[in-house]
Amino acid sequence: MDRVIYTAMTGAKWTMERQASVAQNLANASTTGYRAEEHRLRAVPVKSEALPSRAFVVDASVKNDYTPGVLQQTGRTFDMAIQGKGWFALAMPDGTEAYTRNGHFQISPTGILQNANGLTVQGETGPITIPPDTEVTLGADGTLSTVQRTGGVNQVNPVGRLKLVDPPENTLRRGDDGLFRVTTPGPAPQAQNVRVVGGFLEGSNVNVVDQVVAMISLARQFEMQTKMLQTAERNDQAASQVLGNN
Numbered sequence: 691m692d693r694v695i696y697t698a699m700t701g702a703k704w705t706m707e708r709q710a711s712v713a714q715n716l717a718n719a720s721t722t723g724y725r726a727e728e729h730r731l732r733a734v735p736v737k738s739e740a741l742p743s744r745a746f747v748v749d750a751s752v753k754n755d756y757t758p759g760v761l762q763q764t765g766r767t768f769d770m771a772i773q774g775k776g777w778f779a780l781a782m783p784d785g786t787e788a789y790t791r792n793g794h795f796q797i798s799p800t801g802i803l804q805n806a807n808g809l810t811v812q813g814e815t816g817p818i819t820i821p822p823d824t825e826v827t828l829g830a831d832g833t834l835s836t837v838q839r840t841g842g843v844n845q846v847n848p849v850g851r852l853k854l855v856d857p858p859e860n861t862l863r864r865g866d867d868g869l870f871r872v873t874t875p876g877p878a879p880q881a882q883n884v885r886v887v888g889g890f891l892e893g894s895n896v897n898v899v900d901q902v903v904a905m906i907s908l909a910r911q912f913e914m915q916t917k918m919l920q921t922a923e924r925n926d927q928a929a930s931q932v933l934g935n936n
Contacts, residue, residue: 723791776884797849818850
């Protein structure tokens with residue numbers, strides 16, 4: 691009886707958590723560079739001096755899907771997308787780095803390259819400053835170059851190179867702000883094999899059909915677990931009545 695109650699109770703709880711995760715994936719189906727997440731559950735026996743009749747369902751791990759999304763052409767100068775594996779580095783206010791696949795960047799009033807939330811895009815040697823009245827081009831290795839719009843000499847001037855990283859996926863953790871960070875000490879090093887393309891943005895890698903099917907499946911699992919609790923309650927009442935009659 692204990693096994694049924696505890697397994698069904700904790701199973702229902704974590705099924706609701708998985709439903710919240712699926713709902714989050716669906717809500718971000720059109721978010722630039724979003725990575726879908728999946729919760730994996732497992733049963734854990736409760737160890738005690740009594741009989742091993744209880745088992746909990748726990749959230750064993752949160753898996754992030756790192757499959758690249760589809761590149762969508764925008765034609766905008768400061769829209770950038772990574773081809774294949776890799777991440778853009780962002781400088782956080784606390785001095786640490788965070789990593790994103792969202793390459794929708796802009797220029798601050800002081801000429802600093804930033805993301806849409808005002809976080810500085812990290813360059814290979816620090817922040818990247820874009821001079822005014824210039825046209826910007828992006829190289830495949832992340833090098834940003836400018837050409838003056840006015841004047842007789844159209845000289846190409848490199849102004850910086852994006853810091854592009856490719857840490858092992860098992861060292862990445864998603865934060866509450868949706869950005870990823872490495873669990874190893876210090877920031878991730880510059881990766882020489884990461885390639886970028888300008889005028890494109892990477893779409894979310896959420897498969898809407900799969901997520902809707904998962905939501906329906908989880909709803910049925912939750913219903914089954916609540917029915918198990920109701921069945922356990924009826925069995926307990928019947929057993930109590932039988933023992934009471936004796």
